[in-house]
Amino acid sequence: MTIQHATPSTTPATTPATPAFPTFTRAQVRQALLAGAEIALIDVREEDPFAQAHPLWAANFPLSKLELEAWPRIPRRDTLIVVYGEHAGEDLAPRAASVLQALGYTNVHRLEGGLAAWIAEGGEVFRDVNVPSKSFGEVVEAQRHTPSLSAEQVQALIDSKADAVIVDARRFDEYQTMSIPTATSVPGAELVLRVRELAPDPRTQVIVNCAGRTRSIIGTQSLVNAGIPNPVAALRNGTIGWTLAGQRLDRGASRRAPAAVGADNRDSARRGAREIADRAGVRRIALAALPSLQEPGRTVYRFDVRTPEEFADGHLPGFVNVPGGQLVQETDHNAPVRGARIVLADDDDVRAGMTASWLAQMGWDVWVVEPADAAARSEAGAVAASVPVPPAVPTVAPAELAAWLDKDAHGGTVVLDFTASANYVKRHLPGAYFVIRAQLADALVRIPPARRYVLTCGSSLLARFAAADLQRLTDAEVAVLEGGTQAWIAAGLPLESGETHLASERTDRYRRPYEGTDNPREAMQGYLDWEFGLIAQLERDGTHGFRVA
Numbered sequence: 001m002t003i004q005h006a007t008p009s010t011t012p013a014t015t016p017a018t019p020a021f022p023t024f025t026r027a028q029v030r031q032a033l034l035a036g037a038e039i040a041l042i043d044v045r046e047e048d049p050f051a052q053a054h055p056l057w058a059a060n061f062p063l064s065k066l067e068l069e070a071w072p073r074i075p076r077r078d079t080l081i082v083v084y085g086e087h088a089g090e091d092l093a094p095r096a097a098s099v100l101q102a103l104g105y106t107n108v109h110r111l112e113g114g115l116a117a118w119i120a121e122g123g124e125v126f127r128d129v130n131v132p133s134k135s136f137g138e139v140v141e142a143q144r145h146t147p148s149l150s151a152e153q154v155q156a157l158i159d160s161k162a163d164a165v166i167v168d169a170r171r172f173d174e175y176q177t178m179s180i181p182t183a184t185s186v187p188g189a190e191l192v193l194r195v196r197e198l199a200p201d202p203r204t205q206v207i208v209n210c211a212g213r214t215r216s217i218i219g220t221q222s223l224v225n226a227g228i229p230n231p232v233a234a235l236r237n238g239t240i241g242w243t244l245a246g247q248r249l250d251r252g253a254s255r256r257a258p259a260a261v262g263a264d265n266r267d268s269a270r271r272g273a274r275e276i277a278d279r280a281g282v283r284r285i286a287l288a289a290l291p292s293l294q295e296p297g298r299t300v301y302r303f304d305v306r307t308p309e310e311f312a313d314g315h316l317p318g319f320v321n322v323p324g325g326q327l328v329q330e331t332d333h334n335a336p337v338r339g340a341r342i343v344l345a346d347d348d349d350v351r352a353g354m355t356a357s358w359l360a361q362m363g364w365d366v367w368v369v370e371p372a373d374a375a376a377r378s379e380a381g382a383v384a385a386s387v388p389v390p391p392a393v394p395t396v397a398p399a400e401l402a403a404w405l406d407k408d409a410h411g412g413t414v415v416l417d418f419t420a421s422a423n424y425v426k427r428h429l430p431g432a433y434f435v436i437r438a439q440l441a442d443a444l445v446r447i448p449p450a451r452r453y454v455l456t457c458g459s460s461l462l463a464r465f466a467a468a469d470l471q472r473l474t475d476a477e478v479a480v481l482e483g484g485t486q487a488w489i490a491a492g493l494p495l496e497s498g499e500t501h502l503a504s505e506r507t508d509r510y511r512r513p514y515e516g517t518d519n520p521r522e523a524m525q526g527y528l529d530w531e532f533g534l535i536a537q538l539e540r541d542g543t544h545g546f547r548v549a
Contacts, residue, residue, distance in 0.1 A: 188325020
């Protein structure tokens with residue numbers, strides 16, 4: 001076994017903390033939201049309990065991964081942060097607050113009384129994930145009367161070979177999982193730029209779909225707002241509605257919109273996008289003037305809203321890639337500081353403007369960078385997230401661990417896997433136990449005692465933080481698998497799959513009712529009913545700040 005030395009971490013692992021942190025009441029949180037002040041209300045439970053009930057503007061930051069997510073998602077260290085979250089009777093907020101404080105955050109508060117007090121005081125709570133975006137979509141449809149067609153109507157158009165084009169506004173990987181027959185993948189922010197290439201005849205019916213409702217509504221309304229001459233409609237209730245109608249979905253489709261956009265179509269798209277953005281109150285700024293937006297006390301998110309492939313080929317320094325359709329769909333994840341400033345960039349003056357128009361209507365202070373020369377996009381490749389240096393812990397190479405496991409067939413060496421449960425189920429080291437890091441102490445009760453524990457995850461990064469936790473909970477030898485499970489796989493060593501050894505429940509991932517067709521029909525219909533009820537919840541909550549232009 002070898003020791004890899006690293007700069008000592010400045011962050012403590014997620015162990016119980018004793019310092020007292022100031023509190024923020026529900027009334028104070030509400031006041032900050034209504035005033036448009038910057039605030040990050042963060043729920044440090046795992047994703048599934050978060051999805052069961054949370055305030056409208058709460059963002060999910062699982063305690064298990066807090067060191068990996070805090071700096072990229074809350075970039076300003078003096079941001080007002082309000083923390084809550086309870087698991088199995090334990091208040092996770094003190095542990096999370098201690099981690100945040102060690103990460104350099106100077107304005108951390110606990111939500112007084114936690115979620116229970118929020119509810120007891122009459123605070124509205126919401127189910128599911130990405131709720132601000134989904135509820136906004138419902139507001140848009142209600143106020144703009146976004147046209148739609150039922151699953152049966154669209155099936156009839158397909159059967160009759162009518163002059164119609166179906167475009168899927170989700171991510172390409174979601175589209176490949178399941179899609180409407182004949183549909184072409186055109187992720188949301190690409191629609192206005194590329195739809196004229198797919199439907200050059202203005203008489204062609206254009207139908208926009210997603211899995212449920214939001215991206216269908218926003219995509220359809222984007223085309224309407226941009227002045228597309230074609231008749232446009234959303235597929236009502238998306239692939240869920242299609243499935244509930246008993247109709248067949250495709251699997252593994254690969255149709256994409258043409259990469260090239262003609263000059264006339266690009267000009268038409270640019271005019272439409274600029275007009276919409278102006279109407280929504282989006283402001284524009286020259287690239288050279290960007291530093292002026294970084295005022296004291298202001299968080300500034302910089303997003304390049306083009307495709308990942310375009311971003312990797314070259315992007316503006318300081319920008320990260322979030323395709324525009326997903327940014328509108330997942331704003332709470334990508335910009336968890338409500339009241340922050342958002343700056344968008346593209347290379348066509350279409351996608352940034354369209355995305356910005358929606359964000360502005362959702363109440364964000366949003367700016368678009370004026371077109372810049374290609375030379376300004378001087379950085380290439382993906383942008384690595386900023387994370388603290390992990391603790392220095394002993395490591396073991398894959399081959400050496402394999403030898404240990406062969407020798408210690410009776411449990412002398414036990415492997416703990418801290419990866420996402422979906423990854424664990426897909427493949428993991430033989431005999432490895434799935435563990436949620438924040439629940440490590442509870443998980444150890446379910447795991448046979450061992451002389452040595454070896455920790456892994458996909459890359460070993462999270463496992464290094466977990467190893468420091470484990471060292472405080474046991475006198476056994478603790479090591480981390482060098483390179484994580486990826487290195488084990490690269491070495492050609494054996495794997496197993498399935499829920500073979502779950503030491504923690506799979507609460508790290510909320511199963512969306514719209515992700516597959518194997519969900520119970522009741523769950524799919526229940527999800528649609530929930531979406532229909534979002535507007536009433538918004539009215540009761542009163543902090544959304546939406547205005548449909």
